[in-house]
Structures are given as structure tokens and as C-alpha cells.
Amino acid sequence: MGQQEKVATSLAGAVSEEISASLTAVDAELARRYPGDPGTRQPVHTVYVPGDVFEPGTLRSWGDQALAALDEHAPDAASFAAVLGIPEELAGPVHDRVRAKLEREPVEDLRIDFEDGYGPRPDAEEDEAAARAARLVSEAYANGTAAPYMGIRMKCMEAGVRDRGIRTTDVFLTGLMAAGGLPEGLVLTLPKVTYPEQVTAFVQLLEAFEKAHGLDAGRVGFEIQIETSQSILAADGTAAVARMIDAAQGRATGLHYGTFDYSACVGVSAAYQASDHPAADHAKAVMQVAAAGTGVRVSDGSTNVLPVGPTAQVHEAWRLHYGLTRRALARAYYQGWDMHPGHLPTRYAAVYAFYREGLAPAAARLAAYVAKAGGDVMDEPATAKALSGYLLRGIDCGALDTAEVARLTGLTRADLDAFASPRRGDLTVTAP
Numbered sequence: 001m002g003q004q005e006k007v008a009t010s011l012a013g014a015v016s017e018e019i020s021a022s023l024t025a026v027d028a029e030l031a032r033r034y035p036g037d038p039g040t041r042q043p044v045h046t047v048y049v050p051g052d053v054f055e056p057g058t059l060r061s062w063g064d065q066a067l068a069a070l071d072e073h074a075p076d077a078a079s080f081a082a083v084l085g086i087p088e089e090l091a092g093p094v095h096d097r098v099r100a101k102l103e104r105e106p107v108e109d110l111r112i113d114f115e116d117g118y119g120p121r122p123d124a125e126e127d128e129a130a131a132r133a134a135r136l137v138s139e140a141y142a143n144g145t146a147a148p149y150m151g152i153r154m155k156c157m158e159a160g161v162r163d164r165g166i167r168t169t170d171v172f173l174t175g176l177m178a179a180g181g182l183p184e185g186l187v188l189t190l191p192k193v194t195y196p197e198q199v200t201a202f203v204q205l206l207e208a209f210e211k212a213h214g215l216d217a218g219r220v221g222f223e224i225q226i227e228t229s230q231s232i233l234a235a236d237g238t239a240a241v242a243r244m245i246d247a248a249q250g251r252a253t254g255l256h257y258g259t260f261d262y263s264a265c266v267g268v269s270a271a272y273q274a275s276d277h278p279a280a281d282h283a284k285a286v287m288q289v290a291a292a293g294t295g296v297r298v299s300d301g302s303t304n305v306l307p308v309g310p311t312a313q314v315h316e317a318w319r320l321h322y323g324l325t326r327r328a329l330a331r332a333y334y335q336g337w338d339m340h341p342g343h344l345p346t347r348y349a350a351v352y353a354f355y356r357e358g359l360a361p362a363a364a365r366l367a368a369y370v371a372k373a374g375g376d377v378m379d380e381p382a383t384a385k386a387l388s389g390y391l392l393r394g395i396d397c398g399a400l401d402t403a404e405v406a407r408l409t410g411l412t413r414a415d416l417d418a419f420a421s422p423r424r425g426d427l428t429v430t431a432p
Helices: 014-022 022-035 058-073 077-084 088-104 122-144 162-178 196-213 240-248 261-265 278-291 312-329 342-373 379-395 401-407 414-418
Strands: 043-051 110-111 150-151 185-190 222-226 251-255 296-298 336-338
Touching: 014 022, 058 088, 058 312, 058 342, 077 088, 077 312, 077 342, 088 162, 088 342, 110 185, 122 150, 122 162, 162 196, 185 196, 196 222, 196 240, 196 251, 222 240, 240 251, 240 278, 261 278, 278 296, 312 336, 312 342, 312 414, 336 342, 342 401, 379 401, 379 414, 401 414
Parallel strands: 043 110, 043 336, 110 150, 150 185, 185 222, 222 251, 251 296
Antiparallel strands: none
């Protein structure tokens, strides 16, 4: 080891104590505002179904329609890969996993829509539809046919529809409570948020509901849908979306980009309204920075180009959707919207190709980091966190298997969780 160095200091211990005391409030604020990722599964998409269309068999119907589209327009792995440009070595694994996913769990997140997809209806009709939605969601969780996440999108907090949105939320949540309680996978989506005060008002609504039913404070969370320019840039030039997260008081779970409302709001003509438009990229970049470290996740929008009609037209729509999804994944938008059953094959194909093509290099880098081995890349703890998060997302959606990740990294699921969320506890990983 050589000669032992003599260690000397110049400052009294009181200096460190004084500095720590001066930063106590900052420490608390950092912990409150930036708790880090919650470590829970994030769905790869959200499917929206109008409130009057949702049925007990809707999820299975979407999966069956998606499988039928594959059978008709790309009946084998080679043809599906050729349409999308998937490398030959991934064609079989991606195709097989996509079909298995559509058979097992075609939808990861379902939102029963009472906003744009439902429109204005007589109060009695919407009341009945909201109560029916609560009953069907409760039954789905009870009989094992539910998606991992389910809930509603109510009308927004703007004056013209505010009372209706409040009532629909109340009817739906009350129905769930009457049927046995709020499911763990419950998700609410608050659309067209323009001012942080609208978020505050929705928090007030949820607080009142929790008190009325004796629920723990903060039990009900919600997503904020970003569909107006004012939610990105406030009148004073600040990022309103950051204040919206704060206004949610820890209840915000996601920020969802609304492709078409936002594009129209900033004047993009209909032919160019898409999730890869520069205006969309700017909005999502602001959302991403505002949400970073807060535990609030960002979701991309959707495409309204549906894969329907003759095979050539379906293939063109598939290539568009696949490309947009891959583009979003590369930009760390791990969730998006799907508007049609025909989008499911390309949603999962894009997600699975993304994770499977990166499995070997990501696993090798993480294993080398744990073993403190040399290589052509010098990784740091932040990179190990990103690598673990990447592998965990792949496992959660079905792109990767826990066993193959363990074989390549020498790490358990618990090890990966510890790397991905190091602030949740001490990281004790034994190198392979």
C-alpha cells in the first residue's frame, strides 16, 4: 500500500455542522420536490375508449382485432419485419412476443373517456355512463380481466364544463367505493389544464372525496394533460407546467401530451399536426425537464392515422406509427396514446425491438460497472441507474425476461431496482 499519508484538517467540526444546519430547509425541499422515480411499472401506452362504447369485452376485443390485423396484413415474422424494417435477427423474437402480448395483455392502460371522445350529453345520460364505467371497472378487477391500469378522463375544469367534470368524477369514484373500494391500478386524467389553479381545484375535489369516505389523504392521484400553450409558457414567461406539478401536492402521476389540441392551440395546420412536429418537441422537452426527478412521468401523444383499409394503406400507417414510437422511446418518452386496435401491433413491435436490440450492450455495461471492469466506456452511478431502468422497463412490458437479464448481468430484479432507485435504500449488490 506504500507509506500511509498523514491526514490533517484546518476546520473545526462546528463548521460542517453550521453548513448542514443552514441547508436543512433546502434538504427538505429537495426531498419533497424531487423524490425520484416511484419505481413502479409505467405502461407503454394509454388506450382511450369513449364512455358509451366501453364494454366488458373491450380489452379482449382490441387484442383480437390486433391479432386479426396481423393475420391479414403481416401473417408471419418475416413479412411483419419487412414492413417495419426490423433486423432479421430480431424478426422472430419480436413477432412472437407481440403476438403473445396481444393474447395475454393487449392493453396496459385504459382510459374511459368522458371528454372529447364522449362529448356533451344530457346529464342523466352521462351520470348513467359514469356509474356503469365504475361497475365495469370494478368487475374487471374482480374477475381478472382488467388492464394493469384503468380509469377515466373527465371533462376539464374550465367554466363551461367544470360542474359536469366534477360530477362525473364523483359518480365514478363513488361507484368504485360502493363496489368494494378503489383499485390499485386506478388512474384519473385531468384534461386541458391551463392554469395551476385548476390543478389546485382538482386536488380540492379529491381531498373532499377522501374525507367523505375516510380514505388516506393523497390516496387518489391523477395525470395532467398538456393541451394548451399556456400550460407550457405562462403569461409571465415561466413554465406553468412546473407550477402545475407543485400545485398537485404530490398527487400528480403523469404529464400527457395532447398532440392535436396543443398543435391547434399554437396554430399548426391540420395536415402537420403530429407528435414529431417542432412545436410538439418543444412542449414535450419543457414537460420532461419540469418533471425530471419529481416522480411524475411524461407521456407522448398519438397519431390519428389509422391502420385500416387495403394492405398497402395499413402498412403505411404501421410504418408511421412504428417510427413515431421508436422516435419517442429514443427521447425518453416511454408512454404514448393508441387510438385504434390496429396500433397495438406496431406499439409493441417498436417497444420490443427497442429493448431487445439494446439488451446485450446494456447488460454488458451494467455487469462491467458492477464488477468494476475496464472497457471502452467509463460509466458512472447515473449511467448504472439509466441502464437498470432500461432493463426494468423491458421486463415490465414483456420485451425481456427476468431470467435472461439475470443471466447477462448476474443481477436479480431487486438488484436492478436498487440501482434504478438508489435513494430508496442502501445499495448492496454482489458482483458476479
